[in-house]
Amino acid sequence: MTTRALRGRVLRYAADPAEQGAAARRYDEDGAILIKNGHVLAIGDAVTVLKDYSGEIIDHRPHLLLPGFVDCHLHAPQTQVIASYGAELIDWLQKYTFVEEQKAAHPAHAARNAAFLLDELLRNGTTTACAYSAVYPVSAEAVFVEADRRDMRMIVGKTMMDRNAPEVLRDTPRSGYEQSKALIARWHGVRRQSFAITPRFAITSSPEQLEAAGALAREHPSCYVQTHLDENHREIAWVKELFPDAQDYAQVYERHGLLGPRALLGHCIHMTERERERLASSNSVAVFCPTSNLFLGSGPYDLAASRDPRFPIRTALATDVGGGTSYSMLVTMREGYKTLMLRGQRLPADEAFHMATRGGALALGLADKIGTLQPGAEADVVVLDSRATAAMAHRAETIRDIEEELFLLMTLGDDRAVRETYVMGEASRPKGSSEPTQ
Ligand code: GUN
Ligand code: ZN
Numbered sequence: 472m473t474t475r476a477l478r479g480r481v482l483r484y485a486a487d488p489a490e491q492g493a494a495a496r497r498y499d500e501d502g503a504i505l506i507k508n509g510h511v512l513a514i515g516d517a518v519t520v521l522k523d524y525s526g527e528i529i530d531h532r533p534h535l536l537l538p539g540f541v542d543c544h545l546h547a548p549q550t551q552v553i554a555s556y557g558a559e560l561i562d563w564l565q566k567y568t569f570v571e572e573q574k575a576a577h578p579a580h581a582a583r584n585a586a587f588l589l590d591e592l593l594r595n596g597t598t599t600a601c602a603y604s605a606v607y608p609v610s611a612e613a614v615f616v617e618a619d620r621r622d623m624r625m626i627v628g629k630t631m632m633d634r635n636a637p638e639v640l641r642d643t644p645r646s647g648y649e650q651s652k653a654l655i656a657r658w659h660g661v662r663r664q665s666f667a668i669t670p671r672f673a674i675t676s677s678p679e680q681l682e683a684a685g686a687l688a689r690e691h692p693s694c695y696v697q698t699h700l701d702e703n704h705r706e707i708a709w710v711k712e713l714f715p716d717a718q719d720y721a722q723v724y725e726r727h728g729l730l731g732p733r734a735l736l737g738h739c740i741h742m743t744e745r746e747r748e749r750l751a752s753s754n755s756v757a758v759f760c761p762t763s764n765l766f767l768g769s770g771p772y773d774l775a776a777s778r779d780p781r782f783p784i785r786t787a788l789a790t791d792v793g794g795g796t797s798y799s800m801l802v803t804m805r806e807g808y809k810t811l812m813l814r815g816q817r818l819p820a821d822e823a824f825h826m827a828t829r830g831g832a833l834a835l836g837l838a839d840k841i842g843t844l845q846p847g848a849e850a851d852v853v854v855l856d857s858r859a860t861a862a863m864a865h866r867a868e869t870i871r872d873i874e875e876e877l878f879l880l881m882t883l884g885d886d887r888a889v890r891e892t893y894v895m896g897e898a899s900r901p902k903g904s905s906e907p908t909q
Pocket of ligand 2: 544545546699737791794
């Protein structure tokens with residue numbers, strides 16, 4: 472039985488600042504989080520929380536303590552695809568991604584890269600992520616094993632693709648179904664691991680495979696579904712050719728039972744009004760991946776449209792490594808801010824930090840466990856230093872309040888601002904790979 476208290480400036484959200492503004496924020500200037508057996512026992516002002524407590528106190532003052540970040544979309548086998556030059560989505564997939572992902576067939580390679588990914592996420596303060604693997608079950612297995620070793624809450628899917636990809640990267644409707652089923656039996660709901668049914672996108676899955684994915688979703692309603700939607704114009708035109716009788720891209724997924732409250736749809740940049748209506752009425756989640764949308768030239772997400780009261784769409788935030796260019800949710804927030812500026816929209820710091828914490832947890836239906844640090848929740852915590860670099864410390868001299876400080880953190884911060892990351896109340900340390908490197 473371990474009990475420990477973290478002391479610092481404690482910040483979290485009790486509601487969505489997009490709806491309630493600053494009133495959604497809970498901030499204790501001298502705060503503490505009391506943790507017992509990996510769960511939050513009490514949180515609030517230090518005097519109250521630490522009254523009658525005589526155990527270990529880790530003093531992080533003057534730094535900020537927040538719920539660990541939640542990254543709702545990334546690709547585990549793309550840690551060596553990140554920073555590949557000069558191509559939009561389809562060419563980028565064919566020239567770089569489909570070449571690199573073949574290496575994930577080798578267990579040692581998959582294990583090494585999974586270990587790197589999870590250590591890197593923790594170094595950046597991300598404690599939960601939704602990860603695509605490669606098509607090979609061993610690639611998904613590697614992420615689960617490394618996440619479980621670190622006790623990280625992760626959502627992982629074996630990518631299904633049975634066409635429009637190199638032969639060695641294809642499964643079949645039947646093998647994709649059976650391999651996913653086996654991974655669900657082995658990992659879904661085991662400790663902190665969950666499975667996502669993962670047809671890569673409509674281009675690389677035949678109607679038969681989408682049907683098999685839909686069958687998995689019906690048979691395992693507690694699993695997530697993750698895929699891509701409306702990222703790039705050439706992609707959308709190709710989907711139209713492949714599914715000539717579908718009204719639009721979203722309908723391809725909808726017909727196979729792949730929309731719904733547990734569906735995480737990457738990008739959703741170029742949606743029609745009908746697609747917006749279908750995402751809203753099915754309660755599906757659009758995942759905003761700003762660094763990727765810029766890097767691959769896909770275009771800026773329309774956050775204001777996702778808040779249209781006629782069809783409000785749940786939105787989550789994600790890095791999309793390796794189309795995305797950073798593991799850091801702080802960097803992701805600022806690139807989100809910039810892409811929204813291009814649309815004449817704004818992303819206040821409270822909304823950005825909410826999206827990266829409680830908002831992500833809500834998108835995953837996990838707000839009782841992560842993203843809030845409310846009593847009873849799992850104690851995943853990130854410690855942030857607003858003066859981590861010379862430029863940050865210099866700018867911080869003129870900061871007047873917590874809102875300005877958060878905006879400084881998201882505008883100038885990165886992994887250097889992360890002083891510590893706690894997973895289930897334990898400080899995380901890089902673990903590296905359990906497998907020999909190649
Ligand atoms: N669409 C299908 N696969 C991918 C991928 O790996 N990355 C991105 N950004 N979009 C995709
Ligand atoms: Zn993606």
